[in-house]
Structures are given as C-alpha cells and as structure tokens.
Amino acid sequence: MRVMVVGGAGYIGSHMCKMLAEHGHDVVVCDNLSTGHAEALHWGRLVHCRLSDSVTLDQVFSAARFDAVMHFAADSIVSDSVADPLRYYRNNVAETIALLEVMRRHDVNNFIFSSTAAVFGEPTQTLIDESHPVQPINPYGKSKVMVEQILGDVVATGVLRAVALRYFNAAGADPSGLIGESHNPETHLIPRILRKATGEALDFGVFGEDYPTADGTCVRDFVHVSDLCSAHLLALEFLGHNAGFHTFNLGNGQGYSVRQVLDATQQVIGRKMTVPVYAKRKGDPARLVASSEKAYNIMGWAPLYPDIHDIIESAWKWHLSPRY
Ligand SMILES: NC(=O)c1ccc[n+]([C@@H]2O[C@H](COP(=O)([O-])OP(=O)(O)OC[C@H]3O[C@@H](n4cnc5c(N)ncnc54)[C@H](O)[C@@H]3O)[C@@H](O)[C@H]2O)c1
Structure with missing residues (x-):
C-alpha cells in the first residue's frame, strides 16, 4: 500500500515509517518539522509543509494515489494547551480538517488517527476501556475529542473509514537505536x-x-512505541474490511508506578540515582491504566514488549547515542 504518514518526523511517526517500510509499504511523510526531526526520516520521502498547505498537498495527492493516511x-x-488553547485548537483541529478536505478532494478514504488517554479526563474505573466516559479536562484532550467527533460525522457521510487509536504513555525506542524519543522540552517520565x-x-x-497506590506514587500505562506501530498496521488491515468509525484504547496491559519505573531504570543503567520528591501536581490522577481488550479481541493486537525493563532498555540504548 502507499501510506501518507502525517507527522512522520516525530517520535511515534518515525517508528511507524520504519515499520511500514519493513512491511513493504510505500511511505510519504508530510511534516512541518515543528517538533519533528528530518534526521529521523530514513524511510520515505519528506514533504516539508504544514497540513493546511493545500497547494503542496494537492500536488502530492495528485501525483500518487494513497491507500491510507x-x-x-x-x-x-x-500545560502548553492550557496556556495557549487557540494554538492547540488551530494545530490539532483546524489543521486536521484541512487534511481531511485534501483527502476528500482526492478520494482517499482510510484514516488512522493518533488519539490519547487524555480524552477520558479523570478516570472513573480502574481499567479504562472504550466505554469510559469521554470527559477531557484540558484543551489538548478536548482537541483530540473534537477530531474524533469530526471523524464520526465525516464517516457518517460515507466518504471515509476511520480508526482512532487512543494511546496511553508511549515509551521506548526502536531496537536498532537509530531512532528514538527526542522532544524539546521533554515532558515524558522515562x-x-x-x-x-x-x-x-x-x-x-x-x-x-502519598497517592492511594501500592507505593504511594502515580501509576501509568507505558506502551512500547513499536507496539503502538504494530497496532496501526493491524488497523490498516481492519479498515480494509470494516466501514465506520472505530476507537481502540492501547495500553500495556498493566500499569507501573513512578517508583517502579525508577527502580527498573536503576537496574537497566546499573547504578543508583538520587531523585528528590516534590509536592503533588494538581490534576494528576493516581492511576491511569488502559484496558486494551477491544484491540485484542477485534484486531488481534497484543504488546510484544510489555515488560518495563525492556521498554527502558530500548530507550536507554537510544539515549546513550541520540542522533538528533
Ligand atoms: N507520545 C505519547 O506518549 C503520546 C500519547 C498519546 C497520544 N499521542 C499522540 O501521538 C501523536 C504523535 O506523538 P509524538 O510524541 O510522536 O509527537 P511528536 O511531537 O514527536 O510528533 C509530531 C510530529 O508532527 C509534526 N507536526 C505537528 N504539527 C504539524 C502540522 N500542522 N503540519 C505538519 N506537521 C506537523 C511535528 O513536526 C512532529 O514531527 C500526537 O498526535 C500525540 O498527540 C502521543
């Protein structure tokens, strides 16, 4: 298949490009490099533009027929989304609408969207499945819900099939050490x-x-970036024989506390670290863990790297010699 990977120079997108290429798919990346890295792109051609650059994207979509985006x-x-909500609604919602319009003009009808656990807000159940109420508590989460709602409406017109994959905490890096996680600023724990x-x-x-968890620190669901990418491959296959709009939660199957992540990190790097304890942050739920049973039952998805040591080991390999 020929797949356009929008945001393919970013952390998860670059891993996706590698996996698609390894599975024999043609990859074209659209990225404005606002947070991504040209150095992360070894697989597929880069079209350097933003999604609302309809002149460039019309040319790209006219030159080649895409099976999916x-x-x-x-x-x-x-926190940035709270400080500057308009920027978030423009980049995450308005730019996505522009992308969907280009797809409609060129009759491209398969869409896989990176959604997030942030659509759920404060958890009301221990394992968050797709029936959990969607109640985002910040503009970032709201922007993702808006796109999910837009997708539902566009799909209802019959011109699109779409899957929204709601990732919990993406983590780890490709085993090759060639690509990895490089955000600036970096806000993610590992x-x-x-x-x-x-x-x-x-x-x-x-x-x-002093959270109500086994060791008092927050529990989060870290899912290996390659496992997220394999879910996209399955979603691509799924869209081939399923119309409609579908959501799937993607998590590891078990949560790890911040303390457990720290302990595992010290084992992986082979030394102790001194880490201060600060006051709780407002709005951090004690526990955020997915149920991915729907992805398992319907798409046959299961993480290959659920062990936190393996996740940290792969990330550590990258951090020892980051290339960008
Ligand atoms: N990393 C996580 O833990 C996590 C968890 C849940 C959901 N997500 C979602 O997954 C997606 C990827 O996350 P990531 O961590 O790889 O982010 P990232 O910042 O590393 O990658 C995003 C990429 O999109 C590009 N981009 C942004 N706006 C653009 C625009 N208007 N036009 C063209 N390119 C644009 C950036 O340059 C970057 O290369 C995001 O949608 C994010 O909301 C990530």
Whole structure:
C-alpha cells in the first residue's frame, strides 16, 4: 500500500515509517518539522509543509494515489494547551480538517488517527476501556475529542473509514537505536529520567508519594512505541474490511508506578540515582491504566514488549547515542 504518514518526523511517526517500510509499504511523510526531526526520516520521502498547505498537498495527492493516511501530527504538551488553547485548537483541529478536505478532494478514504488517554479526563474505573466516559479536562484532550467527533460525522457521510487509536504513555525506542524519543522540552517520565542519567542538567523529581497506590506514587500505562506501530498496521488491515468509525484504547496491559519505573531504570543503567520528591501536581490522577481488550479481541493486537525493563532498555540504548 502507499501510506501518507502525517507527522512522520516525530517520535511515534518515525517508528511507524520504519515499520511500514519493513512491511513493504510505500511511505510519504508530510511534516512541518515543528517538533519533528528530518534526521529521523530514513524511510520515505519528506514533504516539508504544514497540513493546511493545500497547494503542496494537492500536488502530492495528485501525483500518487494513497491507500491510507496515518495522522500523528499534533501539539501535545498539556500545560502548553492550557496556556495557549487557540494554538492547540488551530494545530490539532483546524489543521486536521484541512487534511481531511485534501483527502476528500482526492478520494482517499482510510484514516488512522493518533488519539490519547487524555480524552477520558479523570478516570472513573480502574481499567479504562472504550466505554469510559469521554470527559477531557484540558484543551489538548478536548482537541483530540473534537477530531474524533469530526471523524464520526465525516464517516457518517460515507466518504471515509476511520480508526482512532487512543494511546496511553508511549515509551521506548526502536531496537536498532537509530531512532528514538527526542522532544524539546521533554515532558515524558522515562526520557526525563534517562536524560538525567546521561548527565543532562535537568530538574527531575517524583511528584507526590502519598497517592492511594501500592507505593504511594502515580501509576501509568507505558506502551512500547513499536507496539503502538504494530497496532496501526493491524488497523490498516481492519479498515480494509470494516466501514465506520472505530476507537481502540492501547495500553500495556498493566500499569507501573513512578517508583517502579525508577527502580527498573536503576537496574537497566546499573547504578543508583538520587531523585528528590516534590509536592503533588494538581490534576494528576493516581492511576491511569488502559484496558486494551477491544484491540485484542477485534484486531488481534497484543504488546510484544510489555515488560518495563525492556521498554527502558530500548530507550536507554537510544539515549546513550541520540542522533538528533
Ligand atoms: N507520545 C505519547 O506518549 C503520546 C500519547 C498519546 C497520544 N499521542 C499522540 O501521538 C501523536 C504523535 O506523538 P509524538 O510524541 O510522536 O509527537 P511528536 O511531537 O514527536 O510528533 C509530531 C510530529 O508532527 C509534526 N507536526 C505537528 N504539527 C504539524 C502540522 N500542522 N503540519 C505538519 N506537521 C506537523 C511535528 O513536526 C512532529 O514531527 C500526537 O498526535 C500525540 O498527540 C502521543
């Protein structure tokens, strides 16, 4: 198949490009490099533009027929979305509408969207499945819900089939060490610990030790980036024989506490780290863990790298010699 990977120069998108190429698909990337890296692109041609550049995208869609679009492009820092909601609604919602319009003009009808656990807001059940109420508590989560709703409406007109994959915490890196997670600023737990471990002057601490969890620290669901990408391949296949709009939650199958992640990191890197404990942050739920039973039952998806040590090991390999 020929697949357009939008946001393919970013963390998850670049891993997707590699996996698609390894499975024999043709890859074209559309990315404005706002948070992505040209150096992450070894698989597929880069079209350097934003999604609302309809002149460039019309040319690209006229030159080649795409079987599907995978849409990873977004701004995704929750605190930034609170500080500047208009930027988030423009980049995450308005730019996606522009992309869907280009697809409609060129009769491209398969769409896989990177959604997020942030659509659920405060959890009301221990394992978050697709029936959990969608109640986002920040503009980032709301922007993703808006796109999901838009997709539902467009799909209802009969011109599109779409899957929204709601990732929990993407983590880890490709085993090759060629590509990995490189955000600036980095807000994610595992790369922050590892960057601290490589000697970067970065303030890292545990936020709160008195949550109602086994060791008092927050529990999160870390899912390996390659497992997220394999879910996209399955979603591509699924769209081939299923019309409609479908949502799937993608998590590891078990949660790990911040303390467990720290302990596992120390085992992987082979030394102790001194980590301060700070006050709890407002709005951090004690536990956020997915049920991915629907993805398992319907698409046959199961993570290959559920062990936190394997996830951290792959990320550590990348952090020891990051290329961008
Ligand atoms: N990383 C996670 O843990 C996580 C969890 C849940 C959901 N998600 C979602 O997954 C997707 C990918 O996340 P990531 O961590 O790889 O992010 P990233 O920032 O590394 O990648 C996003 C890519 O999109 C590009 N981009 C952004 N806006 C664009 C635009 N208007 N036009 C063209 N390109 C644009 C950026 O340059 C970048 O290459 C995002 O949609 C994010 O919301 C990520």
